[in-house]
Amino acid sequence: MSKHHTEISKFLSFVLRHQPDAIGITLDIEGWVDIAVLITAATKDGKTLDIELIRDVVATSDKKRFFISEDGLRIRAVQGHSTQSVDINYKEQVPPEFLYHGTATRFLESIYKDGLTSGSRHYVHLSQDEQTALAVGHRHGQPIVLVIKALQMHEQGFKFFRAENGVWLTSIISVKFISEKIS
Numbered sequence: 001m002s003k004h005h006t007e008i009s010k011f012l013s014f015v016l017r018h019q020p021d022a023i024g025i026t027l028d029i030e031g032w033v034d035i036a037v038l039i040t041a042a043t044k045d046g047k048t049l050d051i052e053l054i055r056d057v058v059a060t061s062d063k064k065r066f067f068i069s070e071d072g073l074r075i076r077a078v079q080g081h082s083t084q085s086v087d088i089n090y091k092e093q094v095p096p097e098f099l100y101h102g103t104a105t106r107f108l109e110s111i112y113k114d115g116l117t118s119g120s121r122h123y124v125h126l127s128q129d130e131q132t133a134l135a136v137g138h139r140h141g142q143p144i145v146l147v148i149k150a151l152q153m154h155e156q157g158f159k160f161f162r163a164e165n166g167v168w169l170t171s172i173i174s175v176k177f178i179s180e181k182i183s
């Protein structure tokens with residue numbers, strides 16, 4: 001991804017996950033907005049966007065963060081939202097025995113007190129592989145991978161969802177389902 005693409009990807013994450021109102025757009029409950037509306041609003045805000053650039057960013061996004069509707073008219077972020085205007089109706093799924101959450105060692109004390117919480121986002125984010133979790137943890141500081149007993153949680157009635165890009169989502173994880181990865 002070029003520097004320009006990364007910048008546009010971050011802009012799309014910002015308006016499609018967190019603050020659509022910052023450029024005066026409205027997302028529907030499933031997170032969709034018309035691409036034409038997005039382009040007009042972004043351009044007014046000084047971000048030059050066109051459909052080609054958007055398609056390119058969506059296609060090359062390393063984490064497949066965005067999805068364009070089949071008719072090519074609308075776009076949404078597939079997960080990671082904090083805006084209260086969106087509440088995606090994800091399909092519930094049975095998770096594998098273990099899922100992984102990458103975080104920073106400085107958060108551990110608080111995590112072991114309160115469990116893993118979603119913070120400003122709608123869900124706690126988990127991955128199916130440790131490598132991804134390690135990279136996510138790196139963004140926050142000295143990384144550590146937490147192993148989550150996902151299947152056991154599911155068996156006890158906790159819901160799990162999987163976004164189109166493979167990220168697993170759940171609401172809150174209590175300490176008894178968390179252990180540290182011994183490397």
Ligand code: HQG
Pocket residue numbers: 013063065080102103104107110111114115116117118119120121124125126136137140167
């Ligand atoms: C931590 C990226 C203290 C949590 C990734 C994390 C992901 C606590 C941080 C997606 C806590 C929140 C999300 C507690 C949780 N006390 N800290 N009780 N419970 N935390 O950025 O999971 O590149 O909101 O461990 O790939 O890091 O944006 O969540 O460290 O899928 O597409 O609070 O973002 O994707 O940080 O990342 P975040 P995250 P993108």
